[in-house]
Amino acid sequence: MSIIEQAKQAAQGVAQTVVQKAVELAPESWLPGGKPDPLIHQKHGLIGKPVSRIDGPLKVQGKAPFAAEFPMDGLTYAAVAFSTLPKGRIASLDTSEAEAAPGVVLVMTYRNAPRMKAMPVFMSEAKAAGGDNLPVMQDDRIHWNGQPVALVLAETQEQADHAKTLIRLTYEAEPATTSFAEAKAQGTHPGLFMGSPMKQEIGDAEAALAAAPVKVDVTYTTPRHSHNPIEPHAATIVWQGDDLVVHDASQAVTHTAWSLGNIFGIEEAQVHVTSPYVGGGFGSKTLWQHQVLGAAAAKLAGRPVRIALSREGVYRMIGGRTLTEQRLAIGATKEGHFEAIIHTGTAPMTHHNAMPEPFILATKSAYAARNFKLDVEVTYLDMLANTFMRAPGESVGTFALESAVDEMAVALGMDPVELRAVNEPEKDPTDNKPFSSRNIVEAYRTGAERFGWSKRNPVPGSVRDGEWQVGMGVATSTYPYHRMPGGAAKLTLTRDGRMQVEIAAHEMGMGTATAQTQVTAERFGLELDQVSFAYGDSFLPGQVLAGGSQQTASIGASVVAAQHALVAELLKLAGNDSPLAGLRADEVGGMEGGLAKLDEPGRHETYASILSRAQRDEVSVVASAPPPLETMHWSMHSWGAMFCEVRVNSVTGEVRVSRFLGSFDCGRILNAKTAASQFRGGIIMGLGMALMEETQFDERSGRVMNPSLAEYHVPVHLDVPEIEVMWTDIADPHAPMGARGIGEIGITGVGAAVANAIYNATGKRIRDLPITLDKLM
Amino acid sequence: MAIRINGTDVQAPSDPRVSLLDLLREELHLTGTKKGCNQGACGACTVLVDGERVVSCLALAVQYEGREITTVEGLSENGALHPLQEAFVEHDGFQCGYCTPGQICSAIGMAGEAKRGVPSHVTEDLSAETITLTHDELRERMSGNLCRCGAYNGIVAAITETFVEAGE
Numbered sequence: 001m002s003i004i005e006q007a008k009q010a011a012q013g014v015a016q017t018v019v020q021k022a023v024e025l026a027p028e029s030w031l032p033g034g035k036p037d038p039l040i041h042q043k044h045g046l047i048g049k050p051v052s053r054i055d056g057p058l059k060v061q062g063k064a065p066f067a068a069e070f071p072m073d074g075l076t077y078a079a080v081a082f083s084t085l086p087k088g089r090i091a092s093l094d095t096s097e098a099e100a101a102p103g104v105v106l107v108m109t110y111r112n113a114p115r116m117k118a119m120p121v122f123m124s125e126a127k128a129a130g131g132d133n134l135p136v137m138q139d140d141r142i143h144w145n146g147q148p149v150a151l152v153l154a155e156t157q158e159q160a161d162h163a164k165t166l167i168r169l170t171y172e173a174e175p176a177t178t179s180f181a182e183a184k185a186q187g188t189h190p191g192l193f194m195g196s197p198m199k200q201e202i203g204d205a206e207a208a209l210a211a212a213p214v215k216v217d218v219t220y221t222t223p224r225h226s227h228n229p230i231e232p233h234a235a236t237i238v239w240q241g242d243d244l245v246v247h248d249a250s251q252a253v254t255h256t257a258w259s260l261g262n263i264f265g266i267e268e269a270q271v272h273v274t275s276p277y278v279g280g281g282f283g284s285k286t287l288w289q290h291q292v293l294g295a296a297a298a299k300l301a302g303r304p305v306r307i308a309l310s311r312e313g314v315y316r317m318i319g320g321r322t323l324t325e326q327r328l329a330i331g332a333t334k335e336g337h338f339e340a341i342i343h344t345g346t347a348p349m350t351h352h353n354a355m356p357e358p359f360i361l362a363t364k365s366a367y368a369a370r371n372f373k374l375d376v377e378v379t380y381l382d383m384l385a386n387t388f389m390r391a392p393g394e395s396v397g398t399f400a401l402e403s404a405v406d407e408m409a410v411a412l413g414m415d416p417v418e419l420r421a422v423n424e425p426e427k428d429p430t431d432n433k434p435f436s437s438r439n440i441v442e443a444y445r446t447g448a449e450r451f452g453w454s455k456r457n458p459v460p461g462s463v464r465d466g467e468w469q470v471g472m473g474v475a476t477s478t479y480p481y482h483r484m485p486g487g488a489a490k491l492t493l494t495r496d497g498r499m500q501v502e503i504a505a506h507e508m509g510m511g512t513a514t515a516q517t518q519v520t521a522e523r524f525g526l527e528l529d530q531v532s533f534a535y536g537d538s539f540l541p542g543q544v545l546a547g548g549s550q551q552t553a554s555i556g557a558s559v560v561a562a563q564h565a566l567v568a569e570l571l572k573l574a575g576n577d578s579p580l581a582g583l584r585a586d587e588v589g590g591m592e593g594g595l596a597k598l599d600e601p602g603r604h605e606t607y608a609s610i611l612s613r614a615q616r617d618e619v620s621v622v623a624s625a626p627p628p629l630e631t632m633h634w635s636m637h638s639w640g641a642m643f644c645e646v647r648v649n650s651v652t653g654e655v656r657v658s659r660f661l662g663s664f665d666c667g668r669i670l671n672a673k674t675a676a677s678q679f680r681g682g683i684i685m686g687l688g689m690a691l692m693e694e695t696q697f698d699e700r701s702g703r704v705m706n707p708s709l710a711e712y713h714v715p716v717h718l719d720v721p722e723i724e725v726m727w728t729d730i731a732d733p734h735a736p737m738g739a740r741g742i743g744e745i746g747i748t749g750v751g752a753a754v755a756n757a758i759y760n761a762t763g764k765r766i767r768d769l770p771i772t773l774d775k776l777m
Numbered sequence: 778m779a780i781r782i783n784g785t786d787v788q789a790p791s792d793p794r795v796s797l798l799d800l801l802r803e804e805l806h807l808t809g810t811k812k813g814c815n816q817g818a819c820g821a822c823t824v825l826v827d828g829e830r831v832v833s834c835l836a837l838a839v840q841y842e843g844r845e846i847t848t849v850e851g852l853s854e855n856g857a858l859h860p861l862q863e864a865f866v867e868h869d870g871f872q873c874g875y876c877t878p879g880q881i882c883s884a885i886g887m888a889g890e891a892k893r894g895v896p897s898h899v900t901e902d903l904s905a906e907t908i909t910l911t912h913d914e915l916r917e918r919m920s921g922n923l924c925r926c927g928a929y930n931g932i933v934a935a936i937t938e939t940f941v942e943a944g945e
Contacts, residue, residue: 056866057858059874060881062809062849069808157803158794230813230821230925231875279811279875280925311814509872509926677869677928684927709818709923717916720929 023632024433033436033630033734037560038589038598039523040668040731040738046518046528047737048729050673054514054528055277055507064277067249068234068308075236076105076153078294078307079160081167082316086145086382086702087176094168098152101166103159106301108151113137114296117263119287122387123194123354127268127543129255129287131319132352132385136263136292142171143352144384145178145702146316151293153301157308176382178702180323180348183379188346191356191376198358200430203371205329208340212331216407217342219327220400220767222751224695226320227389228714229508231279233314237294238304243270244295250275250536251285251546254504257538259287260295273538278508282685283388283547285508288318315707320695322347322357322386324396328404331371336412336422338369343401346377353385359397362478362748365637366401368425383702388547390685391744394479395751399689399769402475402752407765410460416474416756417444417453417641428635436634437732437740439665440476444641447663448474450726451643460763468647470658471761475644477662477749481636481732481740482550483628488541489558491566492620495611497593498530505535505555506546510743511674516555518671519737523563524590524607541622549638549741552670556736557625563590565621570595570607573614579603630734638666638740642683642753648761653773655691655758661724666745668731668738675742679725682746688715689747690754692770778842782807783851789839797841798822798833801848809849809878813923820922823879823886824848830886832921849878852885860943861885864935872926880922880932887918888940910941 028034039047058064095107116138119130134143142149150167154160177183190197209215236247244264250256250273257271264271278285294307309317326345332338347357360374389395409416421441427434448454456472457463463470490502501520507513513533521531534540544554568585575581580588580595580603588595594606611619630636645659662679669675692713696705706712731738751769758776759765766775779786782805790800798815801807801824810833813821817835824833825847852859861881864870871877891908899917900908908914915933924932 052866053869055874056871057862059871059877060849060858060862060865061853062811062878064874065808066811066875068812069802071806156792156795157799158792162794228925229873229875230819230923231811231873232813278873280873282925308812311816311818509874511872673869674872677872677926677931680930681872681927684929685925708816709814710816714923714925715927715929716920716923717929717933718913718920720916720927722930 020632023629026633031629031633032557032626036733037736037738040733042522045522047522048669048672049518051514051518051528051671052673053511054517066231066277066279067236067247067275068306070236070247072236072238072304074303076155076301076303076305077157077160078297078305079152079164080148080293080313081150081164083142083145083147083149085142085171085173086178088142088171088173090140090142090149090169091172092170095150098163098166101159101163103155104152104163105155105303106153106297107167108137108297108300109149110137110139112300114299116292116296119292120259120262121354122286127255127258129252129259131286131288131387134352136289144382146384146704148289148293148317151297153297153305176702177380178382179699180379183348183381184346186379188377188379191378193356193358198356198360198376200372200374202430205340205342205371205373208371209329209331209342212339213334214332214411215330216404216411217329218404218407218767219325220403222324222396222399222769224320224323224697225389225689225693226315226695226712227282227284228709228712229280229282229284232309232311233285233288233290233318234308235291235294236304236306237298239298242266246273246291246295248273248275248291249278249285251278251281251506251508253536253538254543255545256287256291260291263292264295271538274536275506276536278506281508281546282390283392284318290317311709312707315704319385319387321389321392322349324357324359326359326400328400330404330408332408332412336414336419338367338423340371341367341369342373344373344375346379348379348381350383350385351380355387357396358393359400361393362397363401364430365428365635366476366478367423368429372430390682391479391747394748395689398475398477398748399751402749403755403767406473406752406756406759415458417448420444420476431635433633433635436636436734437667437730438639439728439730440639440641442728443639443663443665446726447641447643447661450724451661453643456760460760467650469650469761470645470647471757473644473753473756473760475642475749475752475756477640477642477745479549479638479741479745479748481553481631481638481735482548483553483557483631484545484548484550485627487544487554487558488622488624489555489562490541490620490622491562492618493566493607494618495608497526497607499524499526500532500534501559502534502540503542503544503555503558504538504540505542505544505551507535508546510678511671512551514674515552515670519556520559525592525594549743552739552741553736560736561623561625562621565623566619567595569619569621570610573616573619574605574610577613578605578610580605634734636732636734636740638742638745640664640745640749642749644753644757646754646757646761648758648776653776655771655773657687657721657754659721662746664725664727664745665730666727666742667735667740669727669729670737670739676725678742679746680723682744683723683750684715684720686747686750687719687754689769690751690771694770780838780841780844780846782846783848789842793837793839795838796834797836797838800838801833807848807850811875811878813876820883821876821879823883823922825882825886828889830883849882852881861935861939864939868931868934869928870931870935871928876922876924880924883919883922884936
């Protein structure tokens with residue numbers, strides 16, 4: 001059995017450990033990524049060029065259609081009523097007044113909703129996309145404060161919103177657990193991530209810590225966060241007979257189609273989910289109850305439905321990042337070598353989701369140490385299911401880890417950049433795999449030089465500018481390389497030399513369509529305008545999730561597979577009369593509008609010529625990427641060094657970030673313009689996390705208390721300085737295109753960089769996010 | 778009396794609850810103007826009313842009879858992008874594109890305010906005839922337009938190129 005076959009079986013749960021071992025020991029050339037992508041060596045083409053977004057002109061004119069903007073005849077509008085207590089049952093329900101209100105088409109409650117299965121909860125199966133696995137309006141039970149209890153359909157949104165206020169509900173309350181302290185008192189449980197407990201012990205970390213001459217042992221806390229994409233969650237939904245069409249705002253079209261099929265008892269192929277443009281997602285735009293409710297109401301009413309959640313509705317129905325309480329302890333020698341790293345803690349979740357916030361992930365690969373103790377424990381609350389939000393785990397985990405490293409630097413009297421270099425591991429410290437590519441020391445060196453790190457005064461509270469105290473801080477950012485399996489891509493080459501790529505991937509603003517157009521043009525020796533990239537439609541091949549910063553790698557690997565198939569097909573068509581006659585697929589590449597022998601470019605024939613001679617208008621292939629075995633053989637991560645300068649007002653405690661620089665090592669950068677935006681966007685969300693963001697949760701009632709953009713503060717123009725970004729551009733030899741993910745790393749390390757800068761400015765160590773001014777007074 | 782939208786007369790809606798935003802999006806299918814919060818907190822729905830910026834979600838459509846509304850759809854002429862739209866593309870002043878029409882309309886309104894000498898929270902000389910859009914002035918005045926993708930640097934660069942460097 002080939003190693004690829006074995007891996008496929010492993011993915012189905014057979015002999016996983018054996019395969020893991022086999023992959024670790026396998027010669028590199030047998031593995032995906034074993035032979036570097038030939039594209040890595042092409043340094044003068046389109047790769048890395050700052051190409052403007054191909055959908056830019058549409059977006060600046062407001063012509064890009066979003067989910068709530070698909071016109072339909074006979075459209076009805078939905079309004080959702082939410083429960084006002086965290087646990088219990090609906091005791092009485094009177095919808096008569098609402099039903100009689102002008103324009104009302106339907107009032108749906110558990111009494112008349114069609115029978116549906118619960119949502120397949122995310123990570124329970126390959127294409128499961130649901131945020132929770134609770135019954136959706138199937139009974140009188142209440143599971144969280146804010147659960148949908150009724151849905152009104154009307155001819156206009158105004159009529160639906162008004163009718164919703166006429167629904168009379170009473171509840172019978174039951175005891176609920178809504179306080180974190182109370183939940184912890186009931187006991188914690190090992191957090192299971194993809195089925196395995198997030199626990200690891202190497203050596204005896206507690207003993208090593210106790211024996212270490214220098215130690216830091218502290219607790220950090222981070223609050224709940226909400227994604228807050230500016231486009232609220234929305235879907236325009238219609239049934240065509242037994243087939244369901246959902247124009248969604250989605251980062252998982254195929255997963256959503258499969259899951260909705262499951263819920264309504266129809267085939268996946270009967271559900272068509274489109275999502276050409278998404279107004280931001282950050283982990284939140286998966287399947288939540290609103291698409292299910294919208295489809296159920298459309299079925300019941302026999303009319304198309306637009307369900308566009310209000311901003312409050314997003315806070316009530318769409319989960320966010322949960323809070324964490326983390327112990328971070330480091331024991332070091334007097335020279336600064338880490339002997340022990342302990343990162344343990346607790347995060348609440350619910351009984352109806354599968355997302356323990358994995359805050360230890362970054363710690364596993366960051367620093368050399370002989371002893372590790374890592375553990376994520378969970379408690380259960382009666383609340384809206386928490387979910388993935390940009391760099392789940394790493395964003396809040398690096399706040400603890402990188403703050404603690406800074407505290408250690410203070411304890412040692414060492415420069416924090418130097419301390420990190422001293423603890424640079426040669427291989428992954430917790431799984432012993434070699435790094436595919438790790439140039440963090442280089443990123444620090446170049447970043448420090450550009451930022452002027454050497455000008456930092458290491459004595460806290462020593463730099464003043466009037467009433468402002470000024471300080472600098474630094475932190476490591478990191479996010480793993482992922483490539484999820486199962487992506488197929490379709491390539492169609494037409495006689496006029498145009499190439500179409502089709503794959504069920506997503507564009508939420510990351511620049512996917514633009515970067516992939518560049519990559520494809522480069523692979524095939526075509527111009528940008530000869531390539532089109534189709535995505536955002538569940539009827540396309542592949543099942544690429546826009547998550548885990550893995551879309552680029554996943555699409556890339558699928559396109560590579562399809563390229564091999566297409567080239568083989570073209571060589572067959574070229575036949576014996578072609579300059580390419582007798583060549584194998586791996587001997588040729590795309591050049592100047594056709595194929596050429598890689599080491600003998602004179603042997604070239606254009607696509608047009610090949611297809612004309614074969615009397616074909618087009619040739620089309622579909623091929624799937626191999627399973628992502630590279631991540632079982634190498635430790636693959638993106639890295640960065642975050643430099644921050646803050647000004648803290650000594651009178652008011654107000655913090656202003658005056659300068660910020662991110663120096664990244666993420667493999668080859670495919671588009672300098674859109675990549676810079678991705679990095680900056682992540683950093684800005686990190687500034688929000690550091691200084692202002694918190695989903696306030698009433699621990700008595702389990703209700704979100706700031707469900708609006710007026711009360712949940714995100715960074716605005718004036719909060720954000722010019723953010724400098726730079727990168728090593730060192731290609732990862734084991735990743736498609738040499739590129740690792742860049743979408744999430746930007747948010748990691750920022751919380752600590754800001755907190756460390758505040759410490760340098762004021763001498764105050766804040767271990768509880770967000771660092772609001774009251775904590776600095 | 779009609780509401781004039783991008784040069785075309787439109788009848789006010791019969792339902793007085795309809796916001797200017799919902800009139801644009803749901804009745805006229807001018808979906809370039811976005812709904813981000815419907816509470817005046819995000820700025821995605823910003824349009825120009827007689828040249829001044831207004832969050833259309835907090836504006837009842839019936840109050841705008843006799844007024845001239847310009848939405849993002851009214852900015853490009855004969856298919857040619859407005860210079861600010863060009864600059865947004867060039868400087869990558871957006872990612873997802875959802876807040877973009879509001880940012881663009883807001884910036885155009887803001888440039889007019891500065892020109893007319895309308896002070897902001899960070900203006901030092903309150904009696905100045907016109908106000909130069911410094912980095913702080915510009916960012917303060919655009920702070921009502923949220924961008925969760927974090928394209929702020931690009932937005933500022935695009936606005937600066939269009940309204941400050943071009944000397945308008």
